[in-house]
Amino acid sequence: MEQQELIPHLFRTEFRKIVAVLGKHFGAGHLDVAEDLASDTFAAALETWPYRGIPANPTAWLYAVARNKALNYLRRNRHFTREVADQLKKDPDDFQESEIDLSEGNIRDSQLQMLFAVCHPAISVPAQVGLALRILCGFGIDEIATAFLTNKETVNKRLFRARETLRREQVAIEYPGEGEIESRLESVLTTLYLLFSEGYYSESREPVIREDLCAEAMRLTALLLEAGPANSPEANALFALMSFQASRLGARQNGSGELILYQDQDESLWDAALIAQGARYLNLASRGSRLSRYHLEAGIAYWHTIKEDTREKWENILYLYNLLLQVAYSPVAALNRTYAFSKIHGKEAAIREAERLKLSGNPYYFTLLGELHSGLDDEKARMHFEKALELARTEADRRVIQQRLGIRK
Amino acid sequence: MEQYALIMRHEDGGKVASPEQMESWMKQTMDWIGGIAAQNKFVGGTGLPFDDARVVHAGNMVTNGPFGDIKETIGGFITVKAESVEEAVEFAKGCPVLQGEGNTVEVRRIARDH
Incomplete structure (x- = not known):
């Protein structure tokens, strides 16, 4: 080498x-x-x-x-x-x-204990993610700044404050005790989830996909699962979700880094081993009585590993989004739920649902409306896509919308 | 933003539904709640099964029931966030319970501390 x-x-x-x-x-x-x-x-x-x-x-x-x-x-x-x-x-x-x-054993234990220290609730969530990238993934300040579309000074300040907090709160680098593990694990899972999501698809930065962030999030989650008490149903569900999503990473971009939408992906490029891994961990997650957002999102991701457009698939996806929105609302989940709704109840009914969402500052809201109006009222569809184009924040998003508008660059 | 309880009343809760009807009713209810949750306005809610229900009267007398077959029983409720009672009423209009003749959804504002 x-x-x-x-x-x-x-x-x-x-x-x-x-x-x-x-x-x-x-x-x-x-x-x-x-x-x-x-x-x-x-x-x-x-x-x-x-x-x-x-x-x-x-x-x-x-x-x-x-x-x-x-x-x-x-x-x-x-x-x-x-x-x-x-x-x-x-x-x-x-x-x-x-x-x-x-030694290998102490390295693993130290990293795991560090993960819990870094995700201490006294530290703000963006700082937790930044600190995890620095301390646990060895990212440079430049790389963290690029990953979160901010400058070096901001990252440095954020990390400095986070380190101060660790000092002030005298956070011990150790495995949380029995009674504490559940609440501490929750913020660890949130950080790992955000880290993965930021790599899987960024709404605000180019490139929109960063596989290295996904890989790091998966590595840390796998590390967490190796440790006894942290091997909770939620953690398994999160790992299943990551595995299902990661299975499509190789099919989501073409040679020149352009985004390929789900329906246009070559499913032979989907990673069957990762899909199987996701299924295995989703199975392991199916104990206990709590249905976490990770369970629901993993379920949705599972149905997306089946390319064929069946009523059963969309009924399940709609059902899971209905539940997900009750535990963890997000605009993107609301929009995706409406898309699934259109697959079951038709475009007209879905347009009515969409218009109630009040997300008129969101480019994806107009992409959805454009999609729903297509074939019903193409002029309206075009107006919505144009509005989406105006609001889009990344070149990758703009290119996708331009394709829908029939504009080739 | 206020919170409102939407209380579902059944004219005849004892009506026997076919498994297909139950399935369809369940899906409709989930879509109704999902639609409210998609607007980030859903707070919580639950169905209220009739089995093992009890009524406690004055003097601590306890009777079985209410049974589904009496008039005007409460089948469940959900709590929503809304800017106004009108908005809460719009949510209530989508409730699948209203497909049944004589059924109602009562909209009540939840009292706050301040």
Whole structure:
């Protein structure tokens, strides 16, 4: 492997592990130190490897360097060591020499515990997502800024405040206790869900699809499922939802990155293994009595893995959207529900339903109305598509609407 | 925004429906509620089964019932958000219970603390 490829690859896989272990070792109040030491470790690799050659086991080399850097840091910064030891209720001298455990097991535990710390309810939801991307996925500040259509300063400020909150609230990097796990798990699932959704389809940023965000969300959810008490029906349902949706990622874009709508997708490109995985986890999610939004959305996603347009399919989708809107209203769910409604009750009835939604600032509202009027009143359909075009926020959306209008660019 | 209870009253709740009618009625009710939820105006609600129902009278006398066959029984209620009673009435108009002769939906504002 060439060095140019090796470093980004190692950075992607190892940076977050080093941060998680060091962060866990120092406590949530000192995540910045953990991040700095991990960055220093990669800087050291870049200073050494070009001259001395790439070590036989680069990962082991990185871990050894990270460990040494952490121990040196503790020796040189007595004040920091005392503070950390004090917070962790340990003897400063023992702590200074204590083993930094970069074993596979401790890496996994640290990442999982870090996931719960990062999704602490005292931190705002956007900051939770940002912090998760930084600490648990090893994303750079630039990448996070691009992913959320904001600038570096905003991301830095948001992450700074989040780290301050972790310090102030003295959030422990540990697995929440029995009584707490349910409520803490809820915000972890929300963050993972948002992370996946942002990658699956962004309403406001180009490119609208970012498979890397989806992959990271799935990796973290899989990690969560491996841990006993967090393996809840909701978490399984979320993983099923992600699997069903991800099965279509390869079919949603053409070679030049243009969006391909569901009805035009080549279903032979859908990933059958992911669909099967989704079904398996949806099955695992079917215990307990609570029907969460993830169960309902996974159910809707399941029916979308069947391409054929049957009445049974749309009846089920409508039924699930009816329930979903009662637990978790969102404009996009309201619009999709109306589309499903049209499949069962016809376009005229669906237009009446749509007009009650009061979503006239939403481009997808007009796309839906355009779709529903098509074939009934093509002039009206055209007017709605034009309004949608005016409101669309991404080039990908504009292109889709232009296709419906018959405008080729 | 106020909240309103939409109370469904059946003229004759004891009417025996075929499984097909029940299925259709259930779907219609779900679509009705889904349509309100799609406007982000649904708060909650439930059906009120007749089986095992009791009436507690003055003097703590308890009788069985009400049974579905008496006039004017409450079959269920939902709670909605609405800007005005008129908007709540529009929601009520879509209730499938109204397809039955003599049935009614009563719209009542829910009292607030302030």
